[in-house]
Amino acid sequence: MDIVKDILILIFLVSGLFFYFVGAVGLIRMPNAFTRMHATTKCDTLGAGLVFIAVMIHQGFSMVSLTVLIVLIFIWLTNPTAAHYLAKIEYHRLHDRERR
Amino acid sequence: MIDTAFIIAAIILALLAFVSMYRAIKGPRAVDRIIAINVIATKVAAIIILLAIFTKEESFIDVALIYAMIAFITTIGVSKYLEKGRLE
Numbered sequence: 001m002d003i004v005k006d007i008l009i010l011i012f013l014v015s016g017l018f019f020y021f022v023g024a025v026g027l028i029r030m031p032n033a034f035t036r037m038h039a040t041t042k043c044d045t046l047g048a049g050l051v052f053i054a055v056m057i058h059q060g061f062s063m064v065s066l067t068v069l070i071v072l073i074f075i076w077l078t079n080p081t082a083a084h085y086l087a088k089i090e091y092h093r094l095h096d097r098e099r100r
Numbered sequence: 101m102i103d104t105a106f107i108i109a110a111i112i113l114a115l116l117a118f119v120s121m122y123r124a125i126k127g128p129r130a131v132d133r134i135i136a137i138n139v140i141a142t143k144v145a146a147i148i149i150l151l152a153i154f155t156k157e158e159s160f161i162d163v164a165l166i167y168a169m170i171a172f173i174t175t176i177g178v179s180k181y182l183e184k185g186r187l188e
Contacts, residue, residue: 006101006102009102009105010102010105013105013106013109016109017109017112017113020112020113020116020143020146021112021116023139024116024119024120024139027120027123027135027136027139028119028120028122028123033129033131033132033135036123036132036135037135040135040138040139044138044139044142044143047142047146048142048145048146051109051146051149051150052146052149055149055150055153058102058106058153059153063158064152064158064161067158067161067162067165068149068161070165071145071149071161071164071165071168074165074168074169075142075145075168078168078169078172079138079142081172082138082172082175082176082179083135083138085175085176085179086131086134086135086138086175086179089131089179089182089183090131092183093131
């Protein structure tokens with residue numbers, strides 16, 4: 001049972017690191033701000049989710065696990081909100097410059 | 101054995117944060133820099149949680165929560181300044 005738990009933790013941790021890696025590569029290689037946001041927002045949300053789920057499996061049902069879940073829900077709420085706001089101001093900067 | 105995996109994951113995340121720092125320094129405009137800082141903040145929150153697990157200091161997780169909040173407020177504040185030219 002212990003080895004199954006360890007293998008599950010490793011799978012979630014490695015896939016979370018893979019998504020973080022893809023997000024960093026997209027941030028470096030993509031040509032403009034919208035495509036950079038497309039790469040980083042999805043990959044960071046999913047990477048944080050998988051890494052935190054690995055931590056929660058390691059801790060089991062405890063207070064630490066609940067706090068990690070609260071941090072995870074907070075990141076899942078705020079990361080798309082910030083990306084949406086940034087995309088909005090970049091779109092307005094590009095497309096209705098004459099109104100400002 | 102699994103603690104070693106957490107330490108290696110934290111080291112890889114720190115290296116990826118330095119890779120993302122390239123876009124924060126070199127980025128052509130302010131929006132690219134804000135995106136890079138947001139990405140680095142998410143990575144650092146994950147690093148703090150991994151650090152809390154393998155040092156067995158449970159209070160570090162609250163630090164990660166406050167760090168995520170400060171990063172969100174920073175992003176919104178700088179974006180609002182960028183949009184309107186003033187903070188109101």
